[in-house]
Amino acid sequence: MARSAPSISHLFFADDSFLFFRATMEECNTVKECLRIYEVASGHKVNFDKSSISFSANVPSHMKNSICENLEVAYTTNHAHYLGLPSLIGRNKTEIFTFVKEKAWSRMQGWRHKLLS
Incomplete structure (x- = not known):
């Protein structure tokens, strides 16, 4: 590694x-x-x-x-993605994991809308 x-x-x-x-x-x-x-x-x-x-x-x-x-x-x-995450990660972890943050945020927003309705 x-x-x-x-x-x-x-x-x-x-x-x-x-x-x-x-x-x-x-x-x-x-x-x-x-x-x-x-x-x-x-x-x-x-x-x-x-x-x-x-x-x-x-x-x-x-x-x-x-x-x-x-x-x-x-x-x-290239093993691309495994279990939804990149298999190989370089030095710029912020760029690579931005999609995880965005996906979690969108799910939380969906939960909030369901609870309000």
């Missing part, structure tokens, strides 16, 4: 997951083995056709290709 940020290895949402790992074949194989164990233990199957992976800017192209091939997932440069 960032050098000074706490270490994050995974995030779980309902039936989706974000996994974070270093772009090495060793860690790629570890993630692949963890997913295999999960499938055996839970009886659920990971849908790799719906899965994707993104890399930081400093990962060499040959390593990106090797990891995508090993995990059998597609490479993407």
Whole structure:
């Protein structure tokens, strides 16, 4: 994430997951083995056709290709929005989250009109 940020290895949402790992074949194989164990233990199957992976800017192209091939997932440069929020957030958080503030404000205005009528 960032050098000074706490270490994050995974995030779980309902039936989706974000996994974070270093772009090495060793860690790629570890993630692949963890997913295999999960499938055996839970009886659920990971849908790799719906899965994707993104890399930081400093990962060499040959390593990106090797990891995508090993995990059998597609490479993407943009995850766009997830659960209504942007997946990637830059330095200008005010600009990015203005829509959240506006959406909350419009909902509150709607509630006020319903209560008055």
